[in-house]
Amino acid sequence: MLFDFNVQTTIDKNYDFCIVGTGPAGITLARELSTSGKTILLLEAGGLNYSDESQDFYKCESVGHDGWPQYTRLRYFGGTSNHWSGRCRPFDSSDFDTQKINGLPGWPIQYSAVQPYLEEAMNILDLDIEQGFKPINKDLLKDHFSPDAFSKSPPTRFKGKYLSEIDAAKNIDCYYNATATDLTLDESHLTVTNIEISNYKNYKSTISANKFILCLGGIETPRFMLNCNNQIKAGIGNSNDMVGRCFMEHLNVPMGSFIYRNLDNTARMQFYTDDNFVSVINIGKSNVTLGIIKKVKSYGRTKAIKTFFKNLACKMEIEDKVQFISDFKCPGMGNIGTLIEQSPNLNSRVSLSKETDDFGLSRAKFDWQINDFDKKTIRETGMAMAKEFSSAGLGIVRLADFMLDKTLDIPFGHHNHHMGTTRMSENPKYGVVDKNSKVHELDNLYIAGSSVFSTGGACNPTMPIIQLCLRLAEHLKAKS
Amino acid sequence: MPQPINRRGFITTFLLVTAAPSTLANKSPYGASLTIPPKSMPDKFTPIDDKFVSVNGWILPTKTLTRGAE
Ligand SMILES: Cc1cc2nc3c(=O)[nH]c(=O)nc-3n(C[C@H](O)[C@H](O)[C@H](O)COP(=O)(O)OP(=O)(O)OC[C@H]3O[C@@H](n4cnc5c(N)ncnc54)[C@H](O)[C@@H]3O)c2cc1C
Numbered sequence: 001m002l003f004d005f006n007v008q009t010t011i012d013k014n015y016d017f018c019i020v021g022t023g024p025a026g027i028t029l030a031r032e033l034s035t036s037g038k039t040i041l042l043l044e045a046g047g048l049n050y051s052d053e054s055q056d057f058y059k060c061e062s063v064g065h066d067g068w069p070q071y072t073r074l075r076y077f078g079g080t081s082n083h084w085s086g087r088c089r090p091f092d093s094s095d096f097d098t099q100k101i102n103g104l105p106g107w108p109i110q111y112s113a114v115q116p117y118l119e120e121a122m123n124i125l126d127l128d129i130e131q132g133f134k135p136i137n138k139d140l141l142k143d144h145f146s147p148d149a150f151s152k153s154p155p156t157r158f159k160g161k162y163l164s165e166i167d168a169a170k171n172i173d174c175y176y177n178a179t180a181t182d183l184t185l186d187e188s189h190l191t192v193t194n195i196e197i198s199n200y201k202n203y204k205s206t207i208s209a210n211k212f213i214l215c216l217g218g219i220e221t222p223r224f225m226l227n228c229n230n231q232i233k234a235g236i237g238n239s240n241d242m243v244g245r246c247f248m249e250h251l252n253v254p255m256g257s258f259i260y261r262n263l264d265n266t267a268r269m270q271f272y273t274d275d276n277f278v279s280v281i282n283i284g285k286s287n288v289t290l291g292i293i294k295k296v297k298s299y300g301r302t303k304a305i306k307t308f309f310k311n312l313a314c315k316m317e318i319e320d321k322v323q324f325i326s327d328f329k330c331p332g333m334g335n336i337g338t339l340i341e342q343s344p345n346l347n348s349r350v351s352l353s354k355e356t357d358d359f360g361l362s363r364a365k366f367d368w369q370i371n372d373f374d375k376k377t378i379r380e381t382g383m384a385m386a387k388e389f390s391s392a393g394l395g396i397v398r399l400a401d402f403m404l405d406k407t408l409d410i411p412f413g414h415h416n417h418h419m420g421t422t423r424m425s426e427n428p429k430y431g432v433v434d435k436n437s438k439v440h441e442l443d444n445l446y447i448a449g450s451s452v453f454s455t456g457g458a459c460n461p462t463m464p465i466i467q468l469c470l471r472l473a474e475h476l477k478a479k480s
Numbered sequence: 481m482p483q484p485i486n487r488r489g490f491i492t493t494f495l496l497v498t499a500a501p502s503t504l505a506n507k508s509p510y511g512a513s514l515t516i517p518p519k520s521m522p523d524k525f526t527p528i529d530d531k532f533v534s535v536n537g538w539i540l541p542t543k544t545l546t547r548g549a550e
Pocket of ligand 1: 020021022023024025026043044045046072073074075076077078079080081083084085086087088178179180181215216217218220224415416417448449450460461462463465
C-alpha cells in the first residue's frame, strides 16, 4: 500500500524489514522480500513526482573533480531510474579477481555469486533474454580489445513499471515524503532498533523493524550513515573510517579523434579491453567508443553557413583552423569516447560538509579524485587503441596532448555511476559491508546499491545492482 | 622504450606531415580535383616505439612514413 507521510502520519507497527529508498535497488528488494509474506516498510524521501524542494536535499559541497551529483541523481519515487539511459552489460568473472589495487583488496565474492541472478535481473530491466548481450564490430580488433557486448533496456522506469504493484502489495507499506534522518542503536551499539523519519514540514516519527536495508545511492548512503552520529561520533558502521571512502566513477575521457581509412565508413565502433592486456600491463578495464559525427547541429541560415564552412574547410583540408566557426568533423572523422574503470582510492571520498540542509543534517562533501593508477589506465588504453586501430587498417587515431605528455592534467567527465563508498570486504579494515552486504559491525543493517561495489569494472552498474539485490533478498529470506 | 628514428624516416615524415592525415585515407570524397594548400611545419614529432610515431598527436606506423601511404 502507498501512503503519503504528509497525510498519514501514524505508523505504529514493528516491521520485519525496513527498506530505505525506492530506486532500482529498494524496489527490487521490496518486491523480492514481499514474496516471503514478511511485513515490509518501504521509505521514500521524495514524493511521487519531481519537486525542487526534494531535489534541494541532494545539493553537495564539491571540492574535488565535480560530477554534478546534485542534478544527476533524482530524489523521488523510482529514484534515478526516472532518467537513466538503460545501457546494460554484466560484470565479467575477471571483475571479481581478488588482487589488490592501491593496497585495497577486490571483491570478496566470485562471479558465481551473482551470475545465477542475471536472467531475473534482465527480466526486471526488460532486456531481451534470447538476444542476450550482442557483440558489435566482431573481428575488427584482435590483440588487446574485443567487441563490446551490451543490451539496452527500454529504459525501464521503476515508478512506471512497479508503482501499482507496490500499491497493491498487502505486506508492503510504502511511505513517500518520508526522509530517513537517523538510526537508533541498542545499548551494545550492535543492533539498529529504530529509524527516524521526517516529512518536509519537519513532522517526525520513529519506527521499529527487525532488519534495515539502506538503498539511498552511492553518495546518499554514506552521507546518511555519517549523519547518524548521535550515539557514535564517527557515524554508524564507521569504526575503521571507511564509510564514504573509495568513491569511484566510470571515467569519460575525451582521448582524441580518429579518421577512418574508408571515408564512407560511418559505423560506430565499441570495444572492450581484453583481460590479458589489462592484467599484463596492470591497469583498469575500459570501454572505448569510436563514433562519427555526421551532422552540423543547427537549423536554417546558421546551418547553411556552418555547412558551407565545413565543406570548404574539409575540401581544403584546413578543418583544424576553421573549427572555431563550428564544431564539426569532416567525412570519415570522429571522436573517441570512453567508459574507464576507476580504481578504489582512499582519497576519493564522500564526507560531511559544514553546510546543512533544512533538516539540519550535514550535506555531502564530495571529493572525487583519480590517481596515478587511473592515469596509467587512461594513457595505456588510448595508446593501445591508437596502434591497434591503425594496424588493423581501420584508419588512424589522433591522441590529445595529455595522452602523450604525462606532465599535463587529464580532463575527464562522469557517467553518473556512483560506486564504492560502502565497499564490500572480507576484512572490516578495508570496507564497510561483508560478503552478504551486512554492515561489518552491526547485526541487522544491510546496504544495497553500487556503493557496495569493491571495484567497478567497465560495465554499467544498474544490472549488477539488481543482481546483488536479488542475492541479498534470497539471503535475508533464508535467514528469517 | 621509444626508439630513435633513422634519417630517411625523419625526412619522409617531414615531407609527409605537410599533407593532412585524411590523405592517408583510401579515397578522397571530393575526387581528383582536390588541391592541397601549402601547410605549416609539424609541431610535434615523437617516436613511440619501433613501430609507431606520433606526428602532432596522430599515431602513425613508422612504415607508413618511410614507404608513404599505401
Ligand atoms: C543520466 C543518467 C543516466 C544513467 N544511465 C545508466 C545506464 O545507461 N546504465 C546503467 O546501468 N546505469 C545508468 N545510470 C545509473 C543508474 O541510474 C543508477 O545505477 C541507479 O539508479 C541506482 O539505483 P539505486 O536504487 O541504487 O539509487 P537511486 O536510483 O539513486 O535511488 C535512491 C533512492 O533513495 C531515495 N532517498 C535518498 N535519500 C533518502 C533518505 N534519506 N530517506 C529516504 N529515501 C531517500 C531517493 O529519493 C531515491 O529514490 C544513469 C544515471 C544517470 C543520472
